[in-house]
Amino acid sequence: MQYSQKVLDHFMNPHIVGKIENPDAVATEGSPACGDQVSIYLKVEHETQIISDIKFQSYGCASNIATASIITDLAKGKTLEEAKKVTWKEAADALDGLPPVKMHCSVLAVDTLRKAIKNYELKNNLSTLDKFSKETVLEELKKVIYPKVGEDIITLKMVKYVGFDNGVVIIDLDIPKFDKYRDNVAEEIKEHLEHYQEIKDIKITM
Amino acid sequence: MGGSSISEEIEGFKKIIADTINTTASEIHFTTGGTSANNIAIKGFLSENAGRGTHIIISVIDYPDLLANAAFFEKSGFTVTYLQADRDGFVDLKQLQQAITSDTILFITTLVNHTVGTIQPIEKIKNILSKADHKIAVMVDACEAYGRIPIDVNSMGIDLMSISAHKIHGPQGVGALYKRKGIVIGPIKHGVARIDSFETGGINIASIAGFAKAVQLAFSDFKKHTEKIRELSDYLLSSIESKIPDTMLNGPRGLLRAPHNINVSFDYIEGEAIMVMMDLNGISVATGSACASQGLKANYVLMALGRNHEQSHGSIKFTLSRYNTKTEINIAVDKLKEIVQELRNRSPLYNKE
Known part of the structure; x- marks a missing residue:
């Protein structure tokens, strides 16, 4: 390294x-x-x-x-x-x-x-809790870095679709099939999202 | 040097290696390293013998070369049984027994596990395989085993075996394949046969000569060398365990483990940080942490042995040689103790109330 x-x-x-x-x-x-x-x-x-x-x-x-x-x-x-x-x-x-x-x-x-x-x-009552929405999911995805280039997956346009319906987040990713970071990116996404109580399930297709 | 004298020299080098594993020079083939030997053995054997059957048995903790080759054949229609391992890294012999079918043609194993040093019970495996009513060939990756534990291809029932020079202080980029007489493998690297039809094309005679020299040195007093390494690794482990709290040995304790490998997990901290600090202090170690891996994944061997993510991330592998000294071990453990304490002091996991 x-x-x-x-x-x-x-x-x-x-x-x-x-x-x-x-x-x-x-x-x-x-x-x-x-x-x-x-x-x-x-x-x-x-x-x-x-x-x-x-x-x-x-x-x-x-x-x-x-x-x-x-x-x-x-x-x-x-x-x-x-x-x-x-x-x-x-x-x-x-x-x-x-x-x-x-x-x-x-x-x-x-x-x-x-x-x-x-x-x-x-x-200190200077702020209130952010309301959860699809925007929250997008903000979280901006924190997921594609390790090969060191840039986030939104900026890299790797996220093709984001949906949020009835507690279920659906994400469609564009990532090469034999990319060694496939599992890592999926895990990172889950790690960023799964602590939200509003999310019951995360479905990632790629 | 003329062609015929070079051939003679190469025969001599083959003989040097053959003598160390109880075989003959004609069963030794030089390769460009362990990975090449593994590929020639597995791809060559399976492509040549597919007519006899298309089932192979391997384990989930084998060396990446072997697993990648198995996956390659699985994709092209072979059936692969992946044996599980117990918490010390021994492959499941009961599962092996049950996995054998009339279609099984090859068993593959890593004689000494590359991560945790477990020595697979190859004689027991041989007995199980010999109960089948047809021949099941045994392919062994011995890159971690050669020069560290005694290998007798006949008593161990090994048909194909890879070894590597740099693991025994030889040059990088050279290794050898042992192929038992009567085992037929097809060519996978088509081209001009300089010394044989397996590793075709030009060969690096200087490296081969260096390999042979390294073998001579390693085996000049094999028993003394390996006993010395075991003494050092026993001392390393007992020093770590007595001086540093909250550690866990990965792999078996004692004689069922190769003498040169000690793999320990340190609670509350991450292995890459330990590795970098050790490196900056002039001590080279390896880690099973995801942060230091390709693909950022936790070490698959440690996970298969039932370690959790933290234990895998916190693992450090020490590899010893006959050139190490007790003084070096003392220095390494003292540094390690300092480093582990420093990193624990910084860790939110250690400082939890």
Whole structure:
């Protein structure tokens, strides 16, 4: 695996790893079964909405740890609104890039940060729960990375059809039959969707 | 060097290998590596013998070469029985017994499992297969076994076998196929027969010479070398188990495991991270984690042995050689202990209340 020196630096010596006692918000995303999980803890200055302290914990590979490290670096000192706008591409760029198969690590790190911010907003009545719809499914699919090129499956136009009816999500994917990432992409989609209570079944055709 | 003296040299190299597995030079064929030997053996045998039957038996934990070849023939009309394995990686002999039909022509196995080091009970397998009222050929991938455990193709009942030079400190890109006299295989690589009709075309004599030299060195004091490796791996395992909590050995303990392989899962952390940190400290190991695999999938051998995803992702394979020392093991385990603790400190799974 060819990692940049920055990835290796953050992996070997992450800047703010650990746990905050009595955090203002926390989020954990990913799953051990998939081999990566990140927790992010936040302390927020109430008046200014500035992230005054942030820490992460990570179960995963070198790039999982490095992306969690860079995202916490990037978010520290920013307002919630600013931190929300940090994208997975910016996080990857800040590490001088990631191998395409590892790009999903950056998505997970950003997703966890945004979830922590959302949890803070919910707790402080600054935001309400998003209503579930077909749009939610599309947003989730934008987080599924095709490992061969390191870009999401929506941008790559690999998703031919998305339907949501009566709790059943139907997704039609365009992916070559002998692609070694077929199973991985399908699993990633399921991982992103199955925690929604509104979804009873996920049908993927490809 | 002229053609005839080269032929003589090659005969000499074949003899060196033949002597180590109790066979004759005429039953050794040089190949461009273990994968080529596996392909020549399986494709050559099945295409030549399909008239006798079209059923083959293999296991779900075999080396990828073997499984890919079986799948290839399955697609073209062969029937394949995939034997399951128990939690230590031994193929299911009861299932083997039941799987045999009058149509079965080939049994395929990985003599020493490439992931967990399990030595398949080849004599028992031979006895089961010999009870059939027709000949079932035995094809063995011995790339992990050769030079690590004693191999006698006659007492073990092996008809076709692949071995690889680089696994015993020889050069990359050269291996050999053992083919028992009387077993007929067709050509799969059609072309000019320089030394035989299997690995056709130009051959790398320098690599073959290097292979033969590596064999001589490995077998110069086989018993002493393998005993030394086993002593080191026993020491590695006991050091890991005494110094690092929450680990699990994958594969059998003791003599039913090849001496050079130790495979351990570390709870709460992921193997690629361990591997990269070990590598940055100058220690090379392998992992069964999906994050380090082609296709981002958990290791299929570990999953077939009943490990869960976390245990597969957290697995590390150590491969030892006769050139390793006890001092190196001490350094490796001390580093490993530090690395495992560091990664656990960072892990949300370890820090759960």
